[in-house]
Amino acid sequence: MFKVDRFLICYLSYCVLQSSASDVDVSFIKPCKADDNACMTSSLQAAIPYFAAGIPKLNLKTVDPLYIDTINSDSSNLKLTFKNIKVMDISKAKVTIFERDAVKQTLKFSLETPVSLNGLYELNGKILILNAFGIGEFETHTNKLLINYDMKYEIIDKDGNKYLKITTVNYTYDIVEKLHIKLHNLFGGDKTLAEPVNNLLNKNWKDVVVEFGPIINKIIHEYVNFIKKIFLVVPRNKFEI
Secondary structure, three states: OHHHHHHHHHHHHHHHHHHHHHHOOOOOOOOEOOOOHHHHHHHHHHHHHHHHOOEHHHOEOOOOOEEEEEEEOOEOOEEEEEEEEEEEOHHHOEEEEEEEEOOOOEEEEEEEEEEEEEEEEEEEEEEOOEEEEEEEEEEEEEEEEEEEEEEEEEEEEEOOEEEEEEEEEEEEEEEOOOOEEEEOOEHHHOHHHHHHHHHHHHHOHHHHHHHHHHHHHHHHHHHHHHHHHHHHHOOHHHOEO
């Protein structure tokens, strides 16, 4: 009897979850024709703040802020680790390009977004032309990060609805506006030594991006996973006429 009751409870719980995933209110999405890229651009733009805030009923966690535990960015001359990273501002992103090819089942779109990060760092080695070490808090932000996505998908059937399953993702990025960087507690808090390093990082921010590349790629990778989840929990008929 216990086994039967437990089976029924699990089955009913599954049905409730499936029903809520299909019936949850996503009225902020404006359905568009499959070939109406202008409509889809506008719909995506309007939906970004809602998705970024997270939708618990769809098991979508917030990505503004986005939290990342640890990222290593070591090279032959530098040991660099970021921890307890908080990423903000994706909800302010602007959709600059959106193209969908329903025949080839491809999606291409570009986002311009400000990005702000803070957390902890550990650094020891040569960064650009200077030797430095430090353990402390870091802050960095840019007003414009451009991300270009190129995706392929297939249509799948699930719980009586059709969904888009992203199968392939390629992306490129470019930091369009200056990356502002502040590493606190360099050289154990010696401001005389720390100030030249922070000045050098900010003056040569384009070169510093090479050192920060792993953290940027990790952020974009998390956004990719989030986009995949959206299409797997929001039925196709919610955004397509």
